[in-house]
Amino acid sequence: MPVSTAPGTKWGNWTELEGTVHAEPSAALNSDNRVQAFVRGEDGSLWTIWETRARGWSAWLRHEGARIAGAPSAIRGRDGRIRVFYRTPDHHLEVVAQTAVNTVFGPPQRIVTNVGGDPAATLDADGRIHVFFRGTDGALWYTRNQNLAYATYSGPASLGGALTETPSPALDGSGRIVVAVRGEGDTLHAVQQKAADSADAWDAFQRRAEGVTSRPSAIVDAASRVQIFYRGADGAAWRAGQGDDYEGWGSPASLGGAIADRPTACLGQDGRVNVLAKGTDGKLWVTVQSAGNGAAYDEFQSLGGEIGEVGANPVIMNRVGLLYVFTQGSGEGRGLWLQRQNWA
Template sequence: MFFKNGQGNLAHPWQTVINGGYGAGKVLADNIGGSPVPGLHADGRPAAFFRGTDNALWHVWETTKSGYGNWTGPAALGGTLSGDPAVATDARGRLQVFFRGTDGHLWVVRQRDANDNVWESPRNIVQNVGGDPVVGTNADGRLEVFFRGTDNALWHLPQTDDYNGWATLSSLGGTLTGNPAVARAADARPATFHWGGGHLWVNEQTIVNGTDWSAWEQIAQDIGGEPVVGSDGHGRLDVFLHGTPRRLAHRPDVRPAGSGIRYVPLTPALWPEGPAGQRLQQVLAVGGVIADRAGHVHLRPAGQWRGQ
């Protein structure tokens, strides 16, 4: 786990035993500018990427696999970020990091080779984006980048079949209020989710590795923030979001694999108001599926952090 602590430093606690609790961990970098985003090398070593106080992209990485506590960095990768990056490992095992620059354009930085400590220079791949990118993976391993455009529609850019370039930029429509979320379901088709007009919307790739996408479907009304999506141990998606009034709610996907997205009714008040009227401030992340197939939901009510 990585997070920016109250002193503005990059903190990294980790499980002390499998399926067990977390130790105190350690600080990996002082005085960072944005929230850290995790990545994974092809050999299984974790890394964390973040915007520095100089607005450049920085990273730290584990020196040896399973060498808990043995980290290198921080080291700068260049660029000038306006928000938080998105990270993915491509089909060739290279980490690729995407970010919106202060110039409003979409940039990518990638490893020269899998597990390499050498990185290429930042490269501009899209002009004039409206929000921070998110990145998904197709069944064949091609990355696909999604972002809110300056027209507030959802746009996407898939990798080419050789995994080295980028195909045609195109719009998926919709009217986004914030940044989207993307996840891959059990049948390996990406699905995207966004907050628009106060409601939750979803669309999905119509065939595995295809270029066509379904029409937008509204699956929840009256939500108060950007969705976060995770997957349970069976590959079913589970969407978490702000309900109203700012309580955690979620929509689990109840489909069998390959049968299309179908969601049960919205489950409200998983994070009820506290005795002092404390309300949910942010859904941070969903993940960390463990042996009992339960996921961890990391939340931020006003003034503190909490995991469910």
């Protein structure tokens, strides 16, 4: 059976990008449509590799002074510059930012002291970056841009709750951020802004699912409704979706499969959500919505590969609608591998 993909595209061969990967990678799209990946290397530094304009890949570059303890979170701001947030070995939150669009990064900037977990960033409706993380008290905390210059950040603020994994934020079609978290007792909770751009006004946490055995992944579908994916207690991939009014939520639904880590997801160029996960066989598997904005998904199909112990695989779409998936390879090398779509 051919692997499900968007009409006019196909999944290509695996590409070895070398390097060493010691936590889940992160990726962002430069303003000129070149994908750039960021990893924690063997030496505990933040490293990066990027597409060249000839569609090859650069040599690896170490960010001087950026010492990282967990997984980075990369995002391109409304100003066109990529920023990478990370937790330091002494448990502070820092960021490195491009000094100009499509170019090099400046020195690290410390924005929060004493954090309890890795960051996850998203944009507000007006383009301000919000960064969410688990506090030392186990609650959900955040910091945000103070203005549209994107250079300064607010003091940390707590949203409460009790997290056991890194949070997953997404901006829905009503202009409000939704943050999905795995809570105590393997539960899925979500918290939402009260109104678009209401930076410090949030609704209460709501429980959305039980039997959650991974960090959730939150994205938006073609209708800009938040879809949250996670590994269930039965080892399958599961989904909890926002309603048409961006307020209510449907019942959790299984996508099937036998997965070993958290599923990741991205909206494809044909308007269907692609969900990817490491299977229990160590390979990369994909399922795709049967129709845009539909509740049904096709059966999982294998994309091959040999994924390492860092089992989650971030996926990103470039400007022409091709998906890129980054994984840690198996074995002692711990290199970065890429599976991407090509034109058919």
